[in-house]
Amino acid sequence: MKSMDNEFCASALKNTLDEMQRICPEIKATFVLDQNRKLIARGVNTPENTLPRALEVFDEVLEKAEAIGGVEALTVQGTDGRLSISYVDEVYLVTVTSKKADLNYVNTVTRVLVPTVLKLVEKIGSASIKRDMPTTEPELEAPAEVIEEPKASLVEETEPEKDEKEAEPEQKLDTTFTEPPVNQFIAEEIKGLLVSSDTVRIDNSVIEQWKELYEGREIEEADVETFAGKSLRCKVKPIKDGKFEGQGKIQLPNKLLLVLDIKKGELVRVKPAIE
Amino acid sequence: MVKKRKEAVEVTAPQEAVAIESSTCDDKLRENLEEIKNYDGVVGYILRNTTSASIDLKEPAKIVDYATLSSTAFAAAEELSRLFEFGDVKDIVVDGKNLKMLSLAVDENKISVFMENNADVEKVLKKLENV
Numbered sequence: 001m002k003s004m005d006n007e008f009c010a011s012a013l014k015n016t017l018d019e020m021q022r023i024c025p026e027i028k029a030t031f032v033l034d035q036n037r038k039l040i041a042r043g044v045n046t047p048e049n050t051l052p053r054a055l056e057v058f059d060e061v062l063e064k065a066e067a068i069g070g071v072e073a074l075t076v077q078g079t080d081g082r083l084s085i086s087y088v089d090e091v092y093l094v095t096v097t098s099k100k101a102d103l104n105y106v107n108t109v110t111r112v113l114v115p116t117v118l119k120l121v122e123k124i125g126s127a128s129i130k131r132d133m134p135t136t137e138p139e140l141e142a143p144a145e146v147i148e149e150p151k152a153s154l155v156e157e158t159e160p161e162k163d164e165k166e167a168e169p170e171q172k173l174d175t176t177f178t179e180p181p182v183n184q185f186i187a188e189e190i191k192g193l194l195v196s197s198d199t200v201r202i203d204n205s206v207i208e209q210w211k212e213l214y215e216g217r218e219i220e221e222a223d224v225e226t227f228a229g230k231s232l233r234c235k236v237k238p239i240k241d242g243k244f245e246g247q248g249k250i251q252l253p254n255k256l257l258l259v260l261d262i263k264k265g266e267l268v269r270v271k272p273a274i275e
Numbered sequence: 276m277v278k279k280r281k282e283a284v285e286v287t288a289p290q291e292a293v294a295i296e297s298s299t300c301d302d303k304l305r306e307n308l309e310e311i312k313n314y315d316g317v318v319g320y321i322l323r324n325t326t327s328a329s330i331d332l333k334e335p336a337k338i339v340d341y342a343t344l345s346s347t348a349f350a351a352a353e354e355l356s357r358l359f360e361f362g363d364v365k366d367i368v369v370d371g372k373n374l375k376m377l378s379l380a381v382d383e384n385k386i387s388v389f390m391e392n393n394a395d396v397e398k399v400l401k402k403l404e405n406v
Contacts, residue, residue: 029359050358057351057358061369064347067340068371068389076352080362083355096359 009121010041013091016117017043024109026101028081032114033092037062040091058085058092086111089118180271181213185250187266189257196235200224201251202270204238210272221273224250230260233273304381304406305329308388311402316394318374321345324383332389341376344369345387348378368396381406 017030021043031042031051037059039051065071071092074085081098093114097106183206190201200222210219225231234256239245250270252260262268308320312331319332321342332338352364366379370392377396378387381403388399 028361047359054355054358057354061344061347061351064340064344065369065371067337067344068369068376069373070371071369072372073368073370075368076355076361077365077367078356078361078363079365080360083359083361096361099362 006040008124009118012117012121013041013114014043016113017041017046020095020109020113021045024101024106026098027095027106027110028098029094029096030110031094033058033094035090037092054094058094062092088115091118180274181210182269182271184267184269185248187257187262187264187268188244188249188251189264190251190253195253197253197255199235199237199253200256200270201237201239203245203248205246207236207238214272214274217274219272219274222270223273224252224256224260225269225271226260226262227267227269228261230262232256232260236270236272301382301384301406304384304386304403307402307406308386311388311399314390314394314399316391317399318389318391320389321387323385341387341389344376345378345385348376348387349380349385352378366400379403 013032017032020030021027027043027045029043029046029050031046032040033055034040037055039055042048042051061074062071065074070087071085072087076083079099081096081101082103083094083096085092085094087093088111091114093110095106095110097103183202185202202222207219211217220235221233222236223231223233239249239251244251250268257263260268304322308322308331311317312320318334319330319341321332322329323345328342330338330342332341348367348369349364352367356362356364364380366377369376369378373392374389375392375394375396376387376389377399378385379400380386386403388403390396390399
């Protein structure tokens, strides 16, 4: 969910819920909430007027259920049907079925279709990012390039021009809620006894930019993606050695170079992992 | 005279003062709950009716949180049943990451049983429905 376009996701989910209600008429109502318990989509036969109150009720239960670690699933069995909520791939799927419903069938439909669509939407989302990338082979000597972030913001870190700094957050907010910023770096191997095998190191200024974009949230992980399509989520920390600062390099331990199947000098894309 | 359990704790549920009271609870129900308490993975229960509540939980520090969750779940289930018209509420199962809760009403009594995720909900449910 994190990297997908919300509108596209909502539309895909809406179609899925509609289809679920069509092939399974015993599903009287179905809708999907995001992690913040906001409605993303509802099925065609789901009564709209009931939803605002239902959302309030869910909100209350889900909040109180923190006492048992948060809700993964909830079922209310009634004499004429049942309501169930399941937490699937970072969304809450709610279904209300009639008494006649074949629960195995309903569960098969809901628990297979929705996660599949969510995964598909996420894949399509990341594929569209790839399509937006330049198709020409990037030069190895090319300096790190911020794709979705104006490069000027790097300079602003060192030049405390008040006006520019004040104007900056607004620009950044627009990008924050669409896609995480993608930066390109040149891979560099990091060696040493104390090198952590699951951590990459990049310019601190980039990490600081990400933190600013996400309103001070600690960025502890990043997704590293090669141009061959391999990607990996790993811990991210600032480069320690000052001489590598500002060179657009990413330091990776040998193990991660092998996993990503890249060599020193190759370009990779890096974006913050925001949950 | 019914012996008071040492783990039993008096609680005050939201908007409804409740006190420890065992004599008003159905004996059979209490007996079954005592048996359920010894099932694998069961960590305790809350039994409530209009005038009293009996709580037996292994984690006393969580009593208020669990009691609030229990009463919220009952109220929410009633409201959702009204909104989506799925009839009278028979039982509620909330699966949490750490624990799960089974709630149901037996006559005037509202029961919530808390158990670990690997516990057998169906077995508990059958036992309670057999009252």
